[in-house]
Amino acid sequence: xxxxxxxxxATGGAVALEARGLIKRYGGVExxxxxxxxxxxxxxxxxxxxxxxxxxxxxxxLSGAEQPDGGTILLDGKPVVLNxxxxxxxxxxxxxYQDLAVAPDLxxxxxxxxxxELVRRGIAGKLGMLDKAAMRxxxxxxxxxxxxxxxxxxxxxxxxxxxxxxxxxxxxAVLWASKVVFxxxxxxxxxxxxxxxxxxxxRRVRDEGIAVVLISHNMPEVLAVADxxxxxxxxxxxxxxxxxxxxxEHLVAAxxxxxxxxxxx
Numbered sequence: 160x161x162x163x164x165x166x167x168x169a170t171g172g173a174v175a176l177e178a179r180g181l182i183k184r185y186g187g188v189e190x191x192x193x194x195x196x197x198x199x200x201x202x203x204x205x206x207x208x209x210x211x212x213x214x215x216x217x218x219x220x221l222s223g224a225e226q227p228d229g230g231t232i233l234l235d236g237k238p239v240v241l242n243x244x245x246x247x248x249x250x251x252x253x254x255x256y257q258d259l260a261v262a263p264d265l266x267x268x269x270x271x272x273x274x275x276e277l278v279r280r281g282i283a284g285k286l287g288m289l290d291k292a293a294m295r296x297x298x299x300x301x302x303x304x305x306x307x308x309x310x311x312x313x314x315x316x317x318x319x320x321x322x323x324x325x326x327x328x329x330x331x332a333v334l335w336a337s338k339v340v341f342x343x344x345x346x347x348x349x350x351x352x353x354x355x356x357x358x359x360x361x362r363r364v365r366d367e368g369i370a371v372v373l374i375s376h377n378m379p380e381v382l383a384v385a386d387x388x389x390x391x392x393x394x395x396x397x398x399x400x401x402x403x404x405x406x407x408e409h410l411v412a413a414x415x416x417x418x419x420x421x422x423x424x
Contacts, residue, residue, distance in 0.1 A: 172199040174236065175370040176221060176252070176339045181230035183216050183394075190216040191227065192394035198339060198370040203361060205373045205381040208391035209414050214374055217391065218341050221372075222254045223247035234338065251337030255328050255345055263317030267309060267327045268298035270316050271334060305330050305363050308356075322353025329360050339370040346380060358384045378407050390414055 176198050183191040191213050198204040208214050219225035221232060223241035231238055234250055241247045244254070261270050269276075272294045278284035299312065307326045309319065316324055325345055332340045342361065346354040361384055365371050375381050381388060388405055390398040390413040398413035411417075 172201045174198075175200045175234070176372075177233040177236075178217065178221060179231045179233070181217065181220055181227045181232070183213075183220060183225065183227045190394055191220070191230075193230070194391060194394055195396050196221070196389055198372050200338075200370050201365055201368045202386040203365050203371040203373055203384055205375060205385035205388045206391065207375065207378075207381060207388060207410060207414060211393075212391040212414070213394040214391055215343075216394075218254070218343065218372070218374060221247075221339075222252055222341055248335065252339045252341070253332035253336035254341040254343070255325075255332045256343050261316050261324060261328055261331075264315050266314060267302070267312050267316055267319075268295040270327055271298045271301065271331045273331070275335065301330060301334055305333065305360050307360060320353060322349050322356050325349065325353070325357050326360050329357065329364070333364050333367070333369065336369055339372065340364060341372045341374070343374045344376070345373070346375070346377065354380070378410055381410070382407065392416060 174197055178194060178196040180193045180195060181191045182189070182193060194213055194217050196206065196217060206214055206217070216225060220227045221241065223244040223246050226242060232241060233239065239250065241250070241252070262273055265273065268291070277290040277293050279288045279290045284290075295312070302309065302312075307330050309323055309327075316327055319327070329340075329342065329345060345361070346357050349357065358380065361371055361373065365386070373381065373385060382402060382405060385402050387402065388400045388410065389396055390400075390410065392414060397416075400409060
């Protein structure tokens, strides 16, 4: 295993999003203690760690939901301030949360454009009339490109399977993301077949050149889909692995403190 300085990005692509020495305190609790992180365009990076390691706080800091007390965040090599989720989205950073945040009574196309609806041209658009045909057409094209297969596209999303709902949530994030997509436990509570379909969508997202950050407790899943793995422990990055060199034993040892890579913090 190489040190951080010796370990190149798995894809060799340009760094899309980077955190350097982030610090975040909640009263007397220091959730991030100089945490660093890096994801490149066109790669899947898994962010792992035990409960309390700082994963959620780091992701919230990188997606605009929380403001770090110290450190630097860089997008395409330039320092940025992500003071709200809206600011992050405007810069091409999207997040798929574990609870999906979909509107169950709307169909997949309406969910895809939720909050970004297309309106008709001319006076109809000025009156706020939606262009449902255009949204449905673009949604079908987007789903096909990502390999998302739905039983029906004209029914409320709440009537679809868990895997299909998750695929729609991922597809929505990808439609609007130009840089990075964070995915928080995207296959939690899914069956084996549904899980594999979502993982296939993640691979297709990566192949489109978008950086994907996967937060997961499922180590076999991490090893199956990630190009690179970064490990947090007690608010700091303690290890980095390429998928080719990582084993389940390495990951567990790094998470528990039995293994660390000098210079990786």
